[in-house]
Amino acid sequence: MKPVIVSVVAFDRISPFHLSVPCLVFGEDRSDIGLPPCELRVCSGEPGPLNTKVAMGLIASHDLSGLDDADIIIVPSWRAVDERPSQALSAALRAGKARGALIVGLCLGAVAIAASGVADGCEITTHWLHADRLRDLYPAVTVTPDVLYVESGNVITSAGVAAALDCCLHIVRRLWGAEAANQLARRLVLAPHRQGGQAQFIERPVAKRVTTDAFARTIDAVLAMLNQPHDLDSVAAMAGMTRRTFTRRFQKAFGMSFGQWLIERRVALAQQLLETTQRPVEDIAYEAGFGSPVSLRQHFAARLGVAPVQYRRAFAA
Structure with missing residues (x-):
């Protein structure tokens, strides 16, 4: 059987860890x-030995010609995220896609994929910390920041470090079937498929406000009483504004x-x-202002991709 060239x-x-992930799965x-x-x-287009982010170096077995028939x-x-790949690497990636090779960007590897043009018109992802910058730099791609990995034709990209393993298992599953992927996951002591995406890891800080006018005081009051009902008309009245004026100012301040903002803050609470208490999910649903556990589960799953119980198992102190 002709070997698959990876x-x-x-x-x-x-980073040696980033490099080790595909080597572990395919090597x-x-x-x-x-x-x-x-x-x-x-393969490397740079003269060796190559430095790494830790106290070790490495020598690549091939130059970029090793991509030619991969x-x-x-x-x-x-x-x-702001550094573009060399023209030689970009050309090799484009040539690979043109002949039907599977092009994979793990974590910030999505930057090289996007910069080379092979992902134009595709949906890609990367580590959530860099998703907005990647979107700004390469508007021809669609950046989806809340998934562990995403496949768009023969372009596959993944989120942060650990998601590279999820992505490589997905490639095995796609090419050689679920049973092979499950067996490999057992060998690596990994879950064959993790629940949810990286949305559950994204930090959602409250936007900073420097004003102390009635609008800002109203926002503070809502945050202090998230368990209470808050409709647009009552909040606008609290700020001494018409519904239209409040809506326009809110959109400008929070985007x-x-x-949408109210649900985001309730999910964050x-x-x-x-994470920090053992209170029943029912109590948390009411304190966060969802009114019922069903409503909490619906909004939680829609934004984070996991149920509240699964989230607690993963993140509880």
Whole structure:
């Protein structure tokens, strides 16, 4: 059987952990669990030895010509969201996509994928800390920040460090079936598929306000009483504004509607209570202003991709 050629891009100051993930998944003989043979190549367009982010160096086995006939090309990370890849690497990624290779960007590797143009018109993801900047830099791609990985044609990208493992397991599942992926997950002591996406990890700080006028005092009052009902008319009246004026000012200050913001703050409060207390979900639902456990579960799952009970298991102190 002809081996599947998996080429992984290395570069100066790479994180050894990022590089190790595809090497772990595709670099060992897994024929006993039904996986085909893979030829793993570590490729670099930079002269070696390469430095890493820790006290060690490495020498790539191939230059960028090792991407020329690869079935899967993986960029396991990248140095910075604002740094573009070399013209040679970009050209190799474009050529790979053109011949039908699977192009994979893990974590910040999505930057190289987007900058090369191979993801134009595609949905991609990256670590949530860099999603907004990636969207600003490359408007031809659609950045989805709340998933662990996303597939768009023959372009696959993943979120932060641990999500690279989820993504590589997805590739195994896509190419060789669920049973092989499940067997490999057992070998690696991993869940075959994690619940939810990276939305549950995204920090949602309250927007800073520097004014102390009636509008700001009203927002503070709502935050202090999230367990109470708050409709747009009553809140606008509290601020001494018409509904239209309040809506316009709120949108300008927060970039969303009052209703959206209120749900976001209630979900954030529920997250805090689930993490730091052992109170029943029913009590948390009422304190956060959802009115019922059903409403809490619906809004929680819609925004974070997991149920409140699953979230508590993962994050409770």
